[in-house]
Structures are given as C-alpha cells and as structure tokens.
Amino acid sequence: MPRSSKSYIKFLKPFKNVFLLILIVFSVWMLFFDSxxxxxxxxxxxxxxxxxxxxxxxxxxxxxxxxxxxxxxxxxxxxxxxxxxxxxxxxxxxxxxxxxxxxxxxxxxx
Known part of the structure; x- marks a missing residue:
C-alpha cells in the first residue's frame, strides 16, 4: 500500500469505535437539527x-x-x-x- 493510504487508515481508526460515532452523531444532532x-x-x-x-x-x-x-x-x-x-x-x-x-x-x- 502507498504511504498515503496508511495515514488515511490511521486517521479513520478512532471512527471504528461505535460509541464515538454515536457521540459525534448525537452532538451534531443536538447542536444543529434538534428543536x-x-x-x-x-x-x-x-x-x-x-x-x-x-x-x-x-x-x-x-x-x-x-x-x-x-x-x-x-x-x-x-x-x-x-x-x-x-x-x-x-x-x-x-x-x-x-x-x-x-x-x-x-x-x-x-
């Protein structure tokens, strides 16, 4: 693999955590979309x-x-x-x- 794809995968590694994803989605929803x-x-x-x-x-x-x-x-x-x-x-x-x-x-x- 080229070096840039490794850094890309390294960047996405924290987003594999389901709880972190849920926290981010919840935060964005509460800041922008909720009533x-x-x-x-x-x-x-x-x-x-x-x-x-x-x-x-x-x-x-x-x-x-x-x-x-x-x-x-x-x-x-x-x-x-x-x-x-x-x-x-x-x-x-x-x-x-x-x-x-x-x-x-x-x-x-x-």
Whole structure:
C-alpha cells in the first residue's frame, strides 16, 4: 500500500469505535437539527434578555405615570395641568405668554 493510504487508515481508526460515532452523531444532532438546538436556545435567551429590558423600561414608565396621576388627582394639579397645556384661565384673569427669541421658530428666509 502507498504511504498515503496508511495515514488515511490511521486517521479513520478512532471512527471504528461505535460509541464515538454515536457521540459525534448525537452532538451534531443536538447542536444543529434538534428543536432544542444550541442555536435556537441561544436565540431564545437573547430574546428573553431584550424582553426583560423592555419590562424594566415599562415598569419605570408606569411609576412615572402613577406619579402624574397622583398629581392630577388633586384640584390644584388639574388646575395647573389645564393652565400649562390648554392655556385655561379663571374669570376676570388675563394671561400673558412670554416667548423668547430662541424659543420661536426661525423662518428659512431670514
């Protein structure tokens, strides 16, 4: 036999062991083809992490909204909200809105 065929046979010698073959096939199956493969499991873990971040964000938003609701539950809070957002006023009261130059929108021609 030529020398290359001996090295080829020497390379294949560990693959004659049935247990090793079964282990290799099982490993490949679990990594790539199974419904619980490592890749799918990794993808799902990343999705879980993103969802947990979203959950924390929404919990913080809920806390902010609850504070706003608490402020608006009083008469003073409702009055303040109406004055600031809807420019409401009491009878016999005048409101002056002061706008500064840097807060005004600039025209493109100027």
């Amino acid at each position: 619980n493969s490592w890749f799918i499991h990794n993808e799902l873990n990343n999705e879980i992490d993103k969802l947990e971040e979203e959950k924390d964000y929404y919990k913080q938003e809920i806390k902010k909204d609850q504070k706003e609701i608490k402020k608006l539950s009083t008469d003073d809070g409702i009055e303040k909200f109406g004055r600031e957002h809807y420019k409401m006023k009491r009878e016999n009261e005048e409101i002056y809105i002061i706008e500064y130059e840097d807060s005004l929108k600039q025209k493109k021609n100027e």
